[in-house]
Amino acid sequence: MRQVRAIAINTFKETIRDRVLAVIVIFALVMIVGGLWLGSISLGEQGRMMKDFGLATVTGFGLIVAVFIAAGLVHKEVEKRTIFVIFSKPVSRSAFIAGKFLGLCGTMAVVLAGMGLFLFALVGILDGHVSGMVLLAVLMVYVQLLAIMAVTIFFSTLGSAILASVLGICVFIAGQLSQNVLSLTRLGKNPLTEALSWVIYTIVPNLSAVDVKAGVVGEQTLAWGQIGLWTVYLLAYVVVVLALAALVFRRKEF
Amino acid sequence: MMRRAVAVLVVLACAAGVAAYQATRPGRAAANPHVFVPSPKFFLDFSPNFRTSIADVYYLDMIQYYGEHLRGGHLQSLPAMVDLVTTLSPHFKRAYIFGAFALTDVGRPDLSVKLLERGFAANPDDFAFPAYLGYFSYQYGTGSKQANDAAAARWYQRAASIPGSPPYLLRLAAVLAGKGGQQVKAIDMWGQVYAGGDKYARQKAVDGLDRILPTDKLARMKALTPLQSTLSPKDFEALIAELFKGYLQ
Numbered sequence: 001m002r003q004v005r006a007i008a009i010n011t012f013k014e015t016i017r018d019r020v021l022a023v024i025v026i027f028a029l030v031m032i033v034g035g036l037w038l039g040s041i042s043l044g045e046q047g048r049m050m051k052d053f054g055l056a057t058v059t060g061f062g063l064i065v066a067v068f069i070a071a072g073l074v075h076k077e078v079e080k081r082t083i084f085v086i087f088s089k090p091v092s093r094s095a096f097i098a099g100k101f102l103g104l105c106g107t108m109a110v111v112l113a114g115m116g117l118f119l120f121a122l123v124g125i126l127d128g129h130v131s132g133m134v135l136l137a138v139l140m141v142y143v144q145l146l147a148i149m150a151v152t153i154f155f156s157t158l159g160s161a162i163l164a165s166v167l168g169i170c171v172f173i174a175g176q177l178s179q180n181v182l183s184l185t186r187l188g189k190n191p192l193t194e195a196l197s198w199v200i201y202t203i204v205p206n207l208s209a210v211d212v213k214a215g216v217v218g219e220q221t222l223a224w225g226q227i228g229l230w231t232v233y234l235l236a237y238v239v240v241v242l243a244l245a246a247l248v249f250r251r252k253e254f
Numbered sequence: 255m256m257r258r259a260v261a262v263l264v265v266l267a268c269a270a271g272v273a274a275y276q277a278t279r280p281g282r283a284a285a286n287p288h289v290f291v292p293s294p295k296f297f298l299d300f301s302p303n304f305r306t307s308i309a310d311v312y313y314l315d316m317i318q319y320y321g322e323h324l325r326g327g328h329l330q331s332l333p334a335m336v337d338l339v340t341t342l343s344p345h346f347k348r349a350y351i352f353g354a355f356a357l358t359d360v361g362r363p364d365l366s367v368k369l370l371e372r373g374f375a376a377n378p379d380d381f382a383f384p385a386y387l388g389y390f391s392y393q394y395g396t397g398s399k400q401a402n403d404a405a406a407a408r409w410y411q412r413a414a415s416i417p418g419s420p421p422y423l424l425r426l427a428a429v430l431a432g433k434g435g436q437q438v439k440a441i442d443m444w445g446q447v448y449a450g451g452d453k454y455a456r457q458k459a460v461d462g463l464d465r466i467l468p469t470d471k472l473a474r475m476k477a478l479t480p481l482q483s484t485l486s487p488k489d490f491e492a493l494i495a496e497l498f499k500g501y502l503q
Contacts, residue, residue, distance in 0.1 A: 056307045
């Protein structure tokens with residue numbers, strides 16, 4: 001446990017100091033402010049535009065940060081040969097993966113909290129009242145990105161960092177669509193494609209089960225039970241994927 | 255030294271060229287009024303978590319499209335745009351209202367009415383939809399003037415029955431019901447206005463009733479009889495006193 005904590009703290013410090021991260025976050029904040037301009041040409045729907053485009057920006061840039069940092073976490077250690085120093089100490093490979101993931105969780109929490117609070121303040125100024133729903137939506141984005149980070153770390157144990165990044169983004173897109181693809185395949189009534197779709201649907205994280213963003217702009221009433229269940233599902237998914245990543249990483253030779 | 259001077263001159267010449275091109279380039283070519291608008295079904299199937307964002311993008315596009323092509327009168331793609339936005343975001347009230355008014359510029363108030371009816375079905379607690387439907391029935395109804403007034407009265411009455419609606423809606427409904435030849439209904443509505451209104455509303459109800467009631471004393475009394483069961487005895491007596499002021503002398 002102590003080793004996991006040490007690796008997590010170290011990963012957090014290392015990633016949070018990354019200049020690329022700062023540039024991405026600044027760019028995201030500029031994009032969020034860009035929502036103000038969109039709002040100004042929306043015939044009085046400034047608040048809605050700000051929330052909607054702001055949350056889409058938080059999701060998009062959060063995804064970029066999550067995927068690109070997660071993909072490079074393991075590879076950096078291998079390339080710099082620091083992994084040999086780490087494994088010369090009593091650190092298991094599972095602890096290494098868990099520590100890396102937890103460190104990145106901390107970094108993502110800081111990044112999303114920064115963007116989320118900025119958006120929250122802007123929406124508060126525009127609407128004249130604060131809406132906790134924006135923060136809830138950002139929290140749900142965070143939970144989604146945890147699953148993507150875990151998947152990207154898993155892929156980074158299998159192949160190169162670039163491949164892991166691309167696959168991480170693909171899983172995010174597939175996670176948004178899997179439910180619909182399954183329903184569409186069922187319409188075709190072909191047992192083989194249906195079975196294949198079902199397998200993909202089960203493997204890929206279901207990121208579209210709850211749409212908090214629609215709730216924030218007043219399109220949906222949020223079902224709290226469903227949100228809770230979905231969060232637990234995604235956290236369980238993270239545990240399974242990290243366990244698989246640790247299993248693959250244990251067999252890896254440097 | 256010479257090299258530097260040449261480099262500076264080249265940069266300055268390039269900068270002057272860029273500025274001159276931007277300042278003198280011809281205005282943007284006229285935009286095509288026939289815009290490809292995807293089917294809402296496509297986005298419903300393939301963008302579960304980004305529907306509202308897509309709806310918002312198309313809403314902004316719809317406003318730009320309307321502004322660009324209004325003068326030329328070519329708004330062929332507008333109905334499809336309105337349909338797309340409101341299908342992806344069924345609670346986007348402003349999109350319905352803007353769309354309904356914009357569709358009248360295409361010469362399709364029938365589509366405006368359908369759009370507002372769809373909006374009302376998706377937002378049954380919002381009085382704005384039946385209120386706007388009342389306006390569209392009054393302004394663009396295809397029946398006779400009297401039939402349009404009666405239809406508008408029905409929508410306004412429906413809007414007035416929704417909690418939180420402003421009190422003027424029932425007065426509007428009563429006026430239009432009277433004009434639409436629905437005297438009994440109008441009397442009943444004015445009775446409701448009188449019973450639930452403040453001093454101003456009560457005076458409006460008295461004036462409204464005075465306009466539609468027969469002048470003959472007996473006929474007037476007979477027309478008011480149904481209000482006896484809907485108003486409290488005190489209110490009924492006060493209303494009778496107001497409406498028969500001239501008759502008592």
